[in-house]
Amino acid sequence: MELRHIRYFLAVAEERNVTRAAERLGIGQPPLSQQIHALEDELGVRLFRRTGHGVVLTEAGEAFAVDAKRLMNDARLxxxxxxxxxxxxxxxxxxxxxxxxxxxPVVSKLIRSYRQAYPNVTLTLTEGNTAQLLAHLDAGRVDVAFVRLGSQSPAGVQIHHIAIEPMKIVLPATHKLGKKRKVPLAALADDPFVLLPREASPTLHDVIIGACREAGFEPIAGQQAPQLSSVVNLVAAEFGVSLVPASVCQIQVDGVAYTDALGSAITIRLALASRIDATAAKTANFLDIARQVVTSSA
Known part of the structure; x- marks a missing residue:
């Protein structure tokens, strides 16, 4: 039994006339009659009773029509x-x-815009450092990932620009420079730096080390932090100082002060990573929304 047999059956049942049903279906009357007879033979019951004005459903036909309609609706769905x-x-x-x-703000705007455009797609969010997220991306556990990367793209990964962020100095509130609006980075040469391990976030690590070297000193390695958000808490606990992307300043923790670095601008790139071989339409749609949001936010 094929879906077309059910469609033919329902057309005849609704029209109560083989000729009209054939016209509606766009086929000849003899072939339609043959298909109905073949269906009846397959089922082993008569579905229609012939009358002088057309056909009517038999009891078996009425029973079959109930599930036939459901099957056609399920097929359409x-x-x-x-x-x-x-x-x-x-x-x-x-x-x-x-x-x-x-x-x-570009990230929150992007996700909000995507949800508005595709409300029936369920979003799952996974937090991690850049190394973890790239591994998740390679394994297919995430479809896209917001990461901190340099100018080089990892193998098999396509990088989409999201934003260039300035870096801010984060100090313990008790630090002698904690009330300054701008601080020369060289003034922190004697302070230990709270850093993420380079293997976890190589770009962020290299930006901080490079900025310190640019300022004329090699930073003292202090306590390592497992996540960037942990950096702020460790600074508040007076483990040292650090540099963080400006958006992190939204983390308001007692015991820390954020200030600008005096001198050359220190920036870091936020990018959206996807697999080069990604073919899913949902991923392509997200990347399209990302391009639109980044363009409108520029």
Missing amino acids: AVEKAQSAGRGEIGQLNIGFTGSAAFN
């Missing part, structure tokens, strides 16, 4: 669902993000 999934309008999108990315 299955087609619509497949087409929606093919357009990326349903399903699940897995997004990875570094601890600081969530604070960037």
Whole structure:
């Protein structure tokens, strides 16, 4: 039994006339009659009783019509669902993000815009450092990831620009320079720096080390932090000082002070990473929204 047999059956049942049903279906009357007879033979029951004005359903035909309508409706819904999934309008999108990315206004605007455009796609969020997120991306555990990267793209990864952020100095509130609006980075040469391990976030680590060297000193390595958000808490606990993306300043923790670095601008790039071989429409849609949001925010 094929879906077309059910469609033919329902057309005849609704029209109560084989000729009109054939016209509606766009086929000849003899082939339609043959298909109905073949269906009846397959089922082993008569579905229609012939009358002088056409046909009417038998008791077996009425029983079959109930489930036949449901089957056709299920088939229509299955087609619509497949087409929606093919357009990326349903399903699940897995997004990875570094601890600081969530604070960037472009990121929140992007996710908000995507949810408005594709409300039937479920979003799952995974936080991690850049190394963890790139591993998740490679393993297919996330579809896209907001990461801190330099100018080089890891193998198999496509990078999409999101924002260039200035870096801010974060000091313990008790630090002698904690009330200054701008601080020369060289003034922190004798302070230990709270850093993420380079293997966890090589770009952030290198930006901080490079800025210190540019200022004429080699930073003293202090306590390591597992996540960027932990840096602020460790600074508040007076483990040392650090540099963080400006968006992290939204983390208001007692015992810390944020200030600008005097001199050359220190910046870091926020990017959206996806697999080069990604083919899912939901991922493509997210990247399209990202391009639109970044352009409008420029």
